[in-house]
């Protein structure tokens with residue numbers, strides 16, 4: 001398939017934007033080929049600059065759970081725009097969305113809005129350090145919490161895609177305060193607590209990992225991690241940038257029935273506009289400026305347009321709980337049907353799924369941590385990716401990502417996807 005216009009745009013964009021993209025994973029470095037430039041999105045579909053359309057299984061990396069350009073969100077945002085774009089003052093709307101979340105998400109007394117998932121996780125770590133008076137944090141290999149320095153130590157998403165887990169520019173001074181554990185391996189966490197007595201401020205985790213592909217916590221792992229953090233006086237931070245408002249309205253805290261001490265949000269909370277947030281009990285959140293000593297700020301935090309998009313999206317999700325049943329069922333059907341086709345073709349693979357988060361790993365092994373994910377056959381994934389792209393099905397361009405299902409993906413899109421998978425032939429291994 002020739003992506004003429006995308007190729008020309010990519011060529012020109014590289015004159016003005018590093019790598020031609022504003023976020024590395026979009027450049028297709030992992031899967032190869034020319035990134036497809038999109039010009040429009042509606043419902044379940046993306047429309048590229050060469051006049052082709054694609055069933056979208058990225059949905060802007062999670063936010064577009066309702067499907068693209070949902071009419072109610074479009075109307076609410078259009079109406080809000082006429083009132084002004086940004087004030088830099090407190091607004092009733094910010095109080096409204098904070099109250100709505102606090103009243104409907106477990107274990108959230110207070111919430112602070114920021115502009116990205118990175119900012120949410122970065123601020124949550126600073127708050128945890130300020131609250132506990134400790135410096136060190138524990139993260140898990142393969143989990144990605146955005147690009148702030150403390151996390152670019154074997155990050156999982158983009159960096160792992162580049163096979164370059166430690167990023168230049170992160171100082172040794174910063175790196176020494178970030179300890180690495182292995183997902184689904186409680187012993188690796190216990191050891192870190194033993195080696196760093198009373199020095200660990202927080203353990204941050206993606207409760208359902210999505211940045212090394214989808215990886216589900218094994219039975220008892222998260223419960224034991226919760227107990228260990230409580231025992232050791234460290235805060236447990238759930239990075240729910242991906243899982244928040246996706247695994248049901250209460251996110252992973254509700255799905256796993258575990259209360260974190262701080263929760264980071266992003267993606268869906270902004271309905272496609274730049275919003276992140278971090279939240280938790282008042283006892284901790286009240287340490288934030290201007291009330292407490294831990295500083296955190298942002299010119300566009302709580303921007304009214306973004307708040308309107310977020311609140312409208314969350315209201316639809318809250319008022320239509322069947323939506324979660326639908327997208328989970330869609331994901332289950334895709335899991336079973338695609339797996340059956342691949343098996344009939346004799347293509348070894350494993351599928352990890354939780355709610356509407358799903359990843360297909362090629363190869364014989366089960367995948368329960370980052371090492372396993374790295375051992376999967378990513379070359380075969382790349383073939384699978386490009387085959388489906390040419391058939392008008394757009395997957396995340398990396399074997400280290402989870403698919404994001406939207407409520408716009410219906411029977412027609414499922415059928416088209418399965419027809420495309422049927423045509424997949426392994427070219428070389």
Ligand code: KE4
Nearest residue numbers: 023061116117118144145146157241242266
């Ligand atoms: P942002 O700063 O990209 O809004 O959020 C960072 C982040 C934090 N935590 C989790 C669990 C995340 O998944 C992310 C961002 N996810 C990636 C996709 N795996 C964003 C895509 C990109 O980097 O362009």
